[in-house]
Amino acid sequence: MEMKILQFNIQSLKRLGNKVLLELCLNNNQIDAAILSETWLNSNIETSMNGYNFAFSNRPDGFGGVGIYLRKNIKFSTFKINSEVENVGITTLNLNRNINIISLYSTPNTNNIQFKNGLDKIFTHIRQLRGPTLIVGDLNAKGASWDNHTTNRKGYILENLANDYNFRCINDGSPTYAVNSSNASAIDVTFINDNVRCTWKVINKLTNSNHNPIVVTVHSKFKAKTSTSKIITSKVLKDMNEVKVGHNLEEFIKTCNSTIQKNTIKINNSNKYIPKHWWTDTSQRLFRLRNAARKKYNQYKTMQNLELLDIAEKNLREHIKEQKNKNFSEVIDQISNPSCAKEMWAKIRNLKKYQCEKNVNNSWNTQDSIKYLNHITRQRSNNPNNDNSDANSNSNNEGIVEMNIENFSKFLNSRNLNSAKGNDPISYKMLVQLKDEE
Template sequence: MDTVVQWNIRGFRRNFEDLKLLLNRSQSAVVALQECRLGEGQVPPRGYTLLLPRGGSPGGEAALLIRNGTRFSEIDLKTGLHAAAATISLEKTLTVCSLYLPPNSPVSKLSLAELFEQLPKPFLVLGDFNAHSPAWGDSRRDGRGRMLEEFTAENDLIILNSGEQTFVHSAYHSTSAIDLAVASPSIAAECSWAAHSDLCGSDHFPIFLTFTSNFSSNVNTTSFNFKKADWNRFGDLCKLSLDDSVADIERFTSKLLDAARSSIPFHKGTKNKIRVP
């Protein structure tokens, strides 16, 4: 079963030996790297091809490693964002994009939309978004996190994160969840997400995405159609069913999903993991 890895490596040369160990252990078909800080002439680990941003995308901060023998087609992205992408043949064909969004650089829905529109479906966008939101396990919500929540909902995208922390601040030892895996709906149900227990020399944990045995088949998937949601009804149902007495997380989630099913229609002909709105 093929594995895809994403990792903010915090310096390709600095953590090159750790990267080689990670590749040897995981035998990953594809690795999406961020904060590579690459210069010209960088040699990839043995057995892998290194893809850097092409076209209008600035280089050095995002890259893909693709295992030799894996069929792929590089995508010439037209974007000002730090991104590299390729369409790759695993059990089935999908697009993998590595993305790095610096914390202090402005990012708009438009710039994200222009990038995502260039990615053939199904796709995985893997990267350090530097976006905070409880929706994917962070303890706080910032402006970029709120924008990303809206962007994924408006474009029917699924964030695969489990809620685990992905970043450890080297000075304060605080943690956050800023490394995200964003998927188109058709592959989300067949993909599992897990963070490594070792930082491997970086301040971000490597993240492993593995596909189920159903990945090679054509599976119709389903998600909520947020564009047709009755948000007033959803809010009213939440007020009625959610109160201080709902302390158990499973019961809370169940009641929240009941409210969603009663006020948000599904896309037709789909059946997939349900996203909590």
């Protein structure tokens, strides 16, 4: 499976409309990776894009910058090289043949010595990487290998370093940058270091950038590895709790294997997501009706279709809410009547979407206190041994030591002064240091 890559000096990803146009281009052309330079980003700019992850390196002044968008089904690790040339790189992790991709940008103001030192650091780091490596970016370098019109000193440096490290340029000589038709040049370059067949093509302008986007197609087996099956662990544990262990080991192993096989489902392209266990056939039917109503309204935006869409969304929303409440009640019942404490806490830890504050004191209000007192009162009135219980409580109270300064001092002296502080936070050591008022 080939890998389609978009190379583009976008000249500001934050400029109005540029990210939207880029997203449309990626989806329409089925691009696997977009390698950008001059992103002009800072920490406050939204960079998320549907279906893609983003690795980037920004400049403190909000100009320059490089980034790589990669499809979400491709897992990768990110690296940055300490260099005078701006860079960010990724290494894919789950492809049949993994690849390294590095985005570079060098400003026109970078002098030749800084340019050479920066590129030398980058090529030295690349030598340690495994698999094919693709280097792309705007380096403001003009060389005879990729620019038929003009050359400069930076282009000569880049050509020599690429040859020394066995990289070849795959540009076809087409200009990639032009302020006007009279000074077109090729300063966006693409290098690869492996004997991989690639095609390189400049496409029509995408934004108001002075650079043209480039589509690089790497012809190799880059298909993402996907798991064909998934074990539903929660159901396996539930079934194993009911298994009776006998004296026959082979029979027990056979039971375990059959339980795992029973709770293993196949995953294919049409079944990427595992539905929640409270999702029923009714849920699926209402979900499809909602989608059909939405599609019909998007095609024919009439009041009638809008009303049908509102009804479909309301039905689905109410059904989901009902199913969640029902499921939550069932979980609470299971927690309230556990077979063991370990099982109870395991279920509580699994309630990721229903986490509450650890400090539960704030959740106990006056009404709850009144209900609790009424509950205790009813218990005492229904207890025929009230007199005996009162006598027992009185006898227990007789053993309680009166709390005064002397007894409290004895208590403190019996404590470990190095104990951790409480919620106050006041330690025993602090209390010991207190003195009586004169």
